[in-house]
Amino acid sequence: MAHRITYKPQGIILSSAVGEITVAVEGEYVDVTLTATGGIVILSERYYAHGGYVTLYDLGSLIESEMNKSGQSCADFTLRVFTDSVNNKADFCLLHILYCDRFTVCTDIPTFLRENFLTTLSMRRVAPGSTLSLFLYAESGESLEYSVQHTFQTKKSEARFLHSYYMDSGKTAATSGVVQINVPLSSVIADAAGFAAARPDNITLLSFTVRCGQRSVTCFVDNSLTDLESFYFRNCFNVWDSATLPVETTAKTDVERSLAIINGSSRFYNQSTTKTYEVEAGPLTSDEAGWIDQFFSSHDVFRIEPDPTNSYDPLLLAPILITDSTCEIQDGDEKLNTVKFTWRYTDNRPIVRLSASPGIFTSPYNIVYS
Numbered sequence: 001m002a003h004r005i006t007y008k009p010q011g012i013i014l015s016s017a018v019g020e021i022t023v024a025v026e027g028e029y030v031d032v033t034l035t036a037t038g039g040i041v042i043l044s045e046r047y048y049a050h051g052g053y054v055t056l057y058d059l060g061s062l063i064e065s066e067m068n069k070s071g072q073s074c075a076d077f078t079l080r081v082f083t084d085s086v087n088n089k090a091d092f093c094l095l096h097i098l099y100c101d102r103f104t105v106c107t108d109i110p111t112f113l114r115e116n117f118l119t120t121l122s123m124r125r126v127a128p129g130s131t132l133s134l135f136l137y138a139e140s141g142e143s144l145e146y147s148v149q150h151t152f153q154t155k156k157s158e159a160r161f162l163h164s165y166y167m168d169s170g171k172t173a174a175t176s177g178v179v180q181i182n183v184p185l186s187s188v189i190a191d192a193a194g195f196a197a198a199r200p201d202n203i204t205l206l207s208f209t210v211r212c213g214q215r216s217v218t219c220f221v222d223n224s225l226t227d228l229e230s231f232y233f234r235n236c237f238n239v240w241d242s243a244t245l246p247v248e249t250t251a252k253t254d255v256e257r258s259l260a261i262i263n264g265s266s267r268f269y270n271q272s273t274t275k276t277y278e279v280e281a282g283p284l285t286s287d288e289a290g291w292i293d294q295f296f297s298s299h300d301v302f303r304i305e306p307d308p309t310n311s312y313d314p315l316l317l318a319p320i321l322i323t324d325s326t327c328e329i330q331d332g333d334e335k336l337n338t339v340k341f342t343w344r345y346t347d348n349r350p351i352v353r354l355s356a357s358p359g360i361f362t363s364p365y366n367i368v369y370s
Contacts, residue, residue: 026089042066132182148210161196231244277344283338301320325340325342
């Protein structure tokens with residue numbers, strides 16, 4: 001007889017649903033290894049059997065930790081049980097993992113993946129001039145064609161127009177895995193301008209819906225928002241998501257230092273400066289309220305920072321930390337939902353924004369202060 005993994009999950013499974021794995025052991029002990037793609041060993045232990053069995057717990061956390069480090073949202077892992085001294089006692093199991101660090105009662109993962117993008121926010125607000133990035137899990141050979149249906153107005157009319165266009169026609173997934181779709185709002189406006197025979201700057205984009213197969217996400221353009229107030233983070237599926245919400249920010253600077261007196265003269269030493277930003281975001285829609293905690297608990301969060309000295313790449317992503325958050329969401333309609341959180345840059349030094357003056361010798365002088 002040989003060691004035997006009593007249950008081998010088939011198909012793709014969520015990392016949070018890996019659960020317990022029981023091994024029927026032939027003999028006193030069994031050696032267990034769990035390896036990622038490329039032969040990276042994330043578990044290598046010897047376990048002694050009790051009643052002829054060994055039960056492995058919490059493999060999902062080990063898998064998620066490795067996927068966090070590599071930035072993967074979908075990966076294969078090999079679980080192998082064996083005894084070094086006897087070659088024919090080995091058994092193995094290949095785990096096809098989709099990252100998900102949330103508990104779920106969904107039992108039909110393939111159906112969920114066919115009908116949803118890898119986000120739990122299916123209706124969202126976007127800032128003018130931004131780019132919407134969506135991720136989906138596609139099976140090998142699946143069509144990647146997607147449509148963008150948009151609603152817009154022109155400056156000459158209050159009537160609302162509806163139009164749609166298709167992208168990536170005939171394109172299919174070469175292998176099963178996660179695929180990214182980027183939808184720049186400038187492209188949507190360009191299509192609307194062509195349909196209405198108008199200039200792009202005469203188009204007011206109101207909303208648009210992106211569909212790929214049975215998946216769909218609807219976005220509403222909020223002119224009060226700016227892309228510079230967006231936060232980019234890895235959501236519960238370890239893919240990039242963005243939070244663009246109305247916020248009020250208070251910057252606080254805390255200086256800690258020690259005082260020494262030398263020859264009757266006082267000096268500071270061991271000085272450290274910490275700058276934090278307290279944010280109140282809201283009001284939130286019910287969909288946003290149920291999704292925002294993924295932003296607070298994300299292990300990778302970035303914020304857009306403008307670089308006026310670089311005309312070729314004027315926007316950069318700066319890593320930040322969410323140091324504190326208060327997320328109390330009520331399901332009634334008596335008051336609007338708001339959340340508060342505090343963030344800081346990962347760099348311990350306070351940020352200073354260096355400016356540039358493009359066109360300083362050609363711009364007309366404006367005597368009015370604004």
